Amino acid sequence: MKRQPIQLLALDIDGTLTDPNFQVSIRNIAALRAAHESGVQIVLATGRRHDYAMPIAREIGVPMLLISSNGALVRSSDGETHYTDRLSCETARQLIRHMDEFRGHAVLTFDRSANVPGNDSLVLERADELNKSVSRWLEVNRPYIKFVAPLENALRDEDPLQAMYCGRVARMEEAQGRLNDADFQDKITVMKTQYDHRDLCILDILSSECSKGHALRRWAEQHDIPREQIMAIGDNYNDLEMLEFAGLAVVMGNASEELKQNGWKVTASNAESGVAQAVEEILGLAFSS
Numbered sequence: 001m002k003r004q005p006i007q008l009l010a011l012d013i014d015g016t017l018t019d020p021n022f023q024v025s026i027r028n029i030a031a032l033r034a035a036h037e038s039g040v041q042i043v044l045a046t047g048r049r050h051d052y053a054m055p056i057a058r059e060i061g062v063p064m065l066l067i068s069s070n071g072a073l074v075r076s077s078d079g080e081t082h083y084t085d086r087l088s089c090e091t092a093r094q095l096i097r098h099m100d101e102f103r104g105h106a107v108l109t110f111d112r113s114a115n116v117p118g119n120d121s122l123v124l125e126r127a128d129e130l131n132k133s134v135s136r137w138l139e140v141n142r143p144y145i146k147f148v149a150p151l152e153n154a155l156r157d158e159d160p161l162q163a164m165y166c167g168r169v170a171r172m173e174e175a176q177g178r179l180n181d182a183d184f185q186d187k188i189t190v191m192k193t194q195y196d197h198r199d200l201c202i203l204d205i206l207s208s209e210c211s212k213g214h215a216l217r218r219w220a221e222q223h224d225i226p227r228e229q230i231m232a233i234g235d236n237y238n239d240l241e242m243l244e245f246a247g248l249a250v251v252m253g254n255a256s257e258e259l260k261q262n263g264w265k266v267t268a269s270n271a272e273s274g275v276a277q278a279v280e281e282i283l284g285l286a287f288s289s
Contacts, residue, residue: 006282007229009035010043010216010242011275013056015195015235016252019270024059031276036062038283043067045212045242047193047204049109049121050075052141069109070191070204070238071215072161083218084111085210086159091187093152095163095205098182102175104129107164108154120146123154133167133200163205169194172201179203191238204238213241231282233275250278
């Protein structure tokens with residue numbers, strides 16, 4: 001069966017492109033470079049902030065677009081900003097007050113000068129709770145972290161890209177329940193990323209209707225790319241809108257069983273270079289003579 005050529009490949013990073021040790025396999029890199037050489041636009045769509053995703057983009061080594069912070073920022077790998085969808089300071093303050101008992105799990109992400117240690121892109125009130133769940137993330141991002149107490153004091157004249165609550169699954173279930181009681185639901189989008197094997201759940205709070213899928217749709221419409229010619233690969237709940245929009249959706253073998261029940265193609269796990277397997281297959285179908 002012949003497929004229409006794929007013009008755009010959108011893929012998640014953590015749990016998808018990277019393996020369980022947070023590395024990108026040689027096979028995955030080779031497959032993405034081959035896709036680029038075949039004329040496919042590569043898009044990294046990630047919950048990571050832009051600067052934290054850029055080392056992965058550099059490792060792949062081809063020009064690409066980055067949809068970061070779960071859709072709040074769309075910027076090319078050469079630094080050109082296309083869209084920004086920020087959470088307003090007013091809404092962020094409402095959120096922090098409403099989630100008062102979860103302050104130890106909270107992070108505010110700002111879009112500030114790239115690659116400058118000490119640029120305060122990440123603002124925390126404290127790190128004790130976060131250290132129980134994401135100690136590696138704290139260590140890697142330490143040069144970009146600033147502590148402000150109370151956290152509301154960081155929200156004066158600059159809107160953040162997003163807020164994040166992070167912790168063990170059971171604790172974040174409580175946080176999500178609290179979010180469900182908020183009287184400002186129409187002003188926010190809540191995106192969940194969950195890794196049961198790590199007992200880790202991340203709740204990203206973004207502006208209304210902001211998501212990877214929304215950002216991908218906007219980009220595709222602006223550049224006249226039919227959704228039938230878009231391939232998306234993901235592994236988690238925050239990839240749902242992106243997978244639903246793409247004409248060809250692929251779910252990683254390490255994704256939850258719930259995500260595998262949508263009728264989408266399932267590739268190998270991230271430990272087995274599942275991205276490369278899916279890309280190699282579609283390249284063979286779409287670009288064979």
